[in-house]
Amino acid sequence: MNSRIFLLSFSFITLTALTAFAPADHNFRSYKKRPAKKAYRLTKKTNxxxxxxxxxxxxxxxxxEEGWYATYPIVFGSKDLSDKMREGDRRTPNGSFKIVLKKIHNKWGPELLLDYPNDESYRRFKERKEKGLIPATAKIGDGIAIHATRPExxxxxxxxYNWTDGCISLKYTEMKDLYSYITVGTNVTINP
Incomplete structure (x- = not known):
């Protein structure tokens, strides 16, 4: 078999295997954004x-303030999309959070750090330990963020393809857009 046919066959098989895990309505996804009606002048008091x-x-x-503004396709850490139980489970937490830090990460660029764990996260974690749902020695974990993929x-x-350790990941180019207008203090709700 010549190398070109082998490479094409391998590429097709790889793409087929990767898309087998996608929801039935899968297509190549990119973000949608409402056309701008007015420019916001952001201040510390206005978000x-x-x-x-x-x-x-x-x-x-x-x-x-006008409703829906933009939609970005994302991925997570684990195929198990249930609530984060403990450190190391690669799940993304459910709940209400705030963005507490904007920074540029050395591997995947723009990053919005969430205030996980917050009081509600600690309450659920303690309750699960008391019920024996997680080991008494388990830790809650931290460092959950909204961040980009690597450019390539x-x-x-x-x-x-859920690849993170529990974070929310956008395409690199689309995360640069989100990062450009989202500020520290922005409310984030993560639903199942």
Missing amino acids: PYYIVISKKDYELNVYD EEWTVDNF
């Missing part, structure tokens, strides 16, 4: 945006 993440839909939606790995989002 018109809030974020709602839907795990089941693999979407991050941004809303403002945007395909992970197109193929619903």
Whole structure:
């Protein structure tokens, strides 16, 4: 078999295998944004945006005072999309959070750090320990963020490939857009 046919066959098989894990309505995904009607002048007191993440839909939606503003396709850490139980389970936590830090990460660029664990996260964690759902020695974990893929790995989002340690990941190019207008203090709700 010549190398060109082998490479094409291998590429097709790899793409077929990766898309087998995608939801039935899978297609190559990119973000949608409402045309701008008015420019916001952001101050520390004014933040018109809030974020709602839907795990089941693999979407991050941004809303403002006028309603829906933008939708970005995303991926997570684990195929198990249930609530984060403890450190190391690679799950993304459910609940209400705030963005507490914007920074540029050395591997995947733009990053919005969430205030996980917050008081509600600690309450659920303690309750689960008391019920014996997690080991008494388990730790809650931290460092959950909304961040980009590496520039050459945007395909992970197109193929619903959950690769993080529990964070929410957007395509590199689309995360640069989100990062440009989301501020520290923005509310983030993560739904199952």
